[in-house]
Amino acid sequence: MVDKLAPSDRHKFTHEGRTIYEWDQSLSEVNIYIEVPSGVKAKQLFVEISSTHVSLGIRPNPPYLDRDLSERIKAGESFWTLEDGVLHLQLCKADKGQPWKSALAGHEINPAQAENEKQRLLLERFQEEHPGFDFSGAKFNGEAPNPRLFMGGMNSS
Numbered sequence: 001m002v003d004k005l006a007p008s009d010r011h012k013f014t015h016e017g018r019t020i021y022e023w024d025q026s027l028s029e030v031n032i033y034i035e036v037p038s039g040v041k042a043k044q045l046f047v048e049i050s051s052t053h054v055s056l057g058i059r060p061n062p063p064y065l066d067r068d069l070s071e072r073i074k075a076g077e078s079f080w081t082l083e084d085g086v087l088h089l090q091l092c093k094a095d096k097g098q099p100w101k102s103a104l105a106g107h108e109i110n111p112a113q114a115e116n117e118k119q120r121l122l123l124e125r126f127q128e129e130h131p132g133f134d135f136s137g138a139k140f141n142g143e144a145p146n147p148r149l150f151m152g153g154m155n156s157s
Contacts, residue, residue: 013107021065023103025117027124028096030073032089032103034065042082047089051075054089054104068105071098097125 010022010033022033032054036045040058047056051072057064072094080089093100099118102108109117127133 011103011109011113013102013104021103025093025100025103025121027121027128028093030069030071030091030093030100030103032091034087034089036082036085036087038085040082040085045082045087047080047087049073049075049078049080049089049091051094054091056080056087056089065104070102070105070108071095071100097121 010024012022013020019035024031034056036058044058045056046059046063048054051074053066053068055063055066057066069091074092074094077092078090080087082088091103099114099121101114101117108114123136
């Protein structure tokens with residue numbers, strides 16, 4: 001059931017008409033996807049992930065991305081993979097359920113998209129807490145509450 005509530009589209013950050021990266025989120029993680037040039041192998045990449053910052057690129061070049069994250073993560077539980085020409089960073093949120101307005105600081109989605117993300121994450125939380133119910137068709141009237149804080153907060157495990 002939770003799969004029904006997963007993001008259908010990734011958010012794209014573009015610069016001068018070129019997609020720099022795409023990202024999506026769940027209650028517990030943020031995923032960043034970056035297409036790498038054809039033929040690049042994992043051992044050629046450098047990826048540094050800290051609780052507040054990511055830096056990555058192809059050795060020996062300067063970083064392709066070197067930015068603060070928009071929120072804190074658990075760096076020790078986060079990792080990256082390279083598959084089919086896509087670098088995938090899977091970042092474990094420090095505050096499970098906290099909706100992110102962007103993966104990287106300064107790259108915020110618009111307010112309507114941010115509200116949709118908050119609603120989707122709240123429904124994902126309800127689905128996780130009540131697996132016998134189907135919330136896939138549920139809708140909110142007005143602004144959705146923060147999924148991390150609503151009704152006393154959520155279990156962070």
